[in-house]
Amino acid sequence: MEDKYLKDKLSQIQPIYEPIDLEESIMRTIENHANYQQQILKYKRLGRISLMVSICIFGLYGLSLLMSAKQITSSNISYQIALILLAFALIITQLEGSRKLKKIKL
Amino acid sequence: MENLYIQRVLNGDHQAFSFLVRQHQDMGFGVAMSIVKDHDMAKDVVQDSFVKVYHALASFNQAAKFSSWFYTIVYRTALEQLKKTNRQWELEKELTTITTETSVDNKALEDLDLAHLRSLIKTTLKQLPPKEALAIQLFYLNEQSIKEIEEITKWSTSHIKTLLHRGRKHFYQLIDADKAISNFNQLDI
Numbered sequence: 001m002e003d004k005y006l007k008d009k010l011s012q013i014q015p016i017y018e019p020i021d022l023e024e025s026i027m028r029t030i031e032n033h034a035n036y037q038q039q040i041l042k043y044k045r046l047g048r049i050s051l052m053v054s055i056c057i058f059g060l061y062g063l064s065l066l067m068s069a070k071q072i073t074s075s076n077i078s079y080q081i082a083l084i085l086l087a088f089a090l091i092i093t094q095l096e097g098s099r100k101l102k103k104i105k106l
Numbered sequence: 107m108e109n110l111y112i113q114r115v116l117n118g119d120h121q122a123f124s125f126l127v128r129q130h131q132d133m134g135f136g137v138a139m140s141i142v143k144d145h146d147m148a149k150d151v152v153q154d155s156f157v158k159v160y161h162a163l164a165s166f167n168q169a170a171k172f173s174s175w176f177y178t179i180v181y182r183t184a185l186e187q188l189k190k191t192n193r194q195w196e197l198e199k200e201l202t203t204i205t206t207e208t209s210v211d212n213k214a215l216e217d218l219d220l221a222h223l224r225s226l227i228k229t230t231l232k233q234l235p236p237k238e239a240l241a242i243q244l245f246y247l248n249e250q251s252i253k254e255i256e257e258i259t260k261w262s263t264s265h266i267k268t269l270l271h272r273g274r275k276h277f278y279q280l281i282d283a284d285k286a287i288s289n290f291n292q293l294d295i
Contacts, residue, residue: 003246003274010246013224015132016231017139020149023127026156030120033157 047097054090057083108172115163127156130173133248134180140239141184143232151187155180174250178258181240230280238273245270 010016061083108129114122131152138148138155158179159166166175231239244250244258245266255266 006274006277007246009223010227013220013227014247015136016224016228016247017132017135019132020135020152022131022149022153022156023124026127026153027120027124029153029157030123030160033161034120 043097047094050090050094050097054087054094057087057090061087109168112163112166112168112172115160123156123160126159126172130176131156133173134176136243136247137177137180137240138184140231140234140243141181141236142187143236147187147191148184151180151184154187155183158183171254173248174254174258177244177248177250181258226281226284229284230277233280234273234276238269238276241266241269242273242277 061080064083065080108126111122111125115126134152134155135148138151139145142148142151155176159176162179166172231243234242240259241255244255245252250258252263252266255261256263259266261269
């Protein structure tokens with residue numbers, strides 16, 4: 001079955017195709033992938049921190065709401081609005097972070 | 107030797123991977139070319155395959171042959187690439203250029219000089235149906251055994267043998283045709 005003649009002949013003329021050099025581009029791609037992995041880890045860490053902070057802020061907000069439920073003054077209303085805005089800002093930051101993370105993963 | 111470099115990569119020495127790239131890129135390119143039949147696309151396939159190899163290196167069984175594992179990845183990546191570009195993996199495409207059966211003359215290559223032979227083989231491999239070209243490439247050029255080709259492509263032994271037989275036949279026919287054309291051109295009419 002094996003055609004020795006053909007095998008010998010083909011081994012004489014190796015390589016058939018012009019040699020290619022992909023070493024640099026492959027190593028660069030691998031390096032980029034490693035950088036992306038590091039960025040993903042960094043975003044995950046940031047995500048965890050901001051999640052903790054937002055939990056704390058929501059906790060504080062809940063407590064202050066309970067405490068100020070009896071006496072509604074303009075100062076504690078503005079304080080509560082500020083807290084709500086801060087909580088929203090944090091949520092938006094987290095969503096942006098996760099969007100960037102998705103882009104990197106793609 | 108290869109396993110030493112693989113171990114180094116696994117231990118975090120990314121640069122050791124360039125040895126594997128240098129060692130296998132040309133053979134991988136040949137495998138990709140026989141499937142996609144396009145120079146740039148074949149280069150992309152080899153590049154993607156190496157990136158996949160790098161990320162999957164931890165799962166490679168070091169008792170196995172690295173080249174066979176690598177060619178498996180190249181083969182699958184090439185098929186994926188064809189799918190992406192909506193090109194068909196021409197399973198059983200027959201050569202339309204051959205209309206008559208010519209006898210298999212395995213001494214047909216004898217009179218050709220190496221440079222002409224190289225370009226002729228390159229052209230012939232491009233004209234062969236992808237499956238036959240791949241079988242010829244793996245068996246004769248990349249020196250894989252039938253069993254290894256079976257592992258790479260998941261084709262049966264008998265199918266591989268048929269493809270090799272048909273591939274060889276087509277191969278010699280194309281070379282005969284080329285010889286006939288060059289003889290005709292040399293005629294002083």
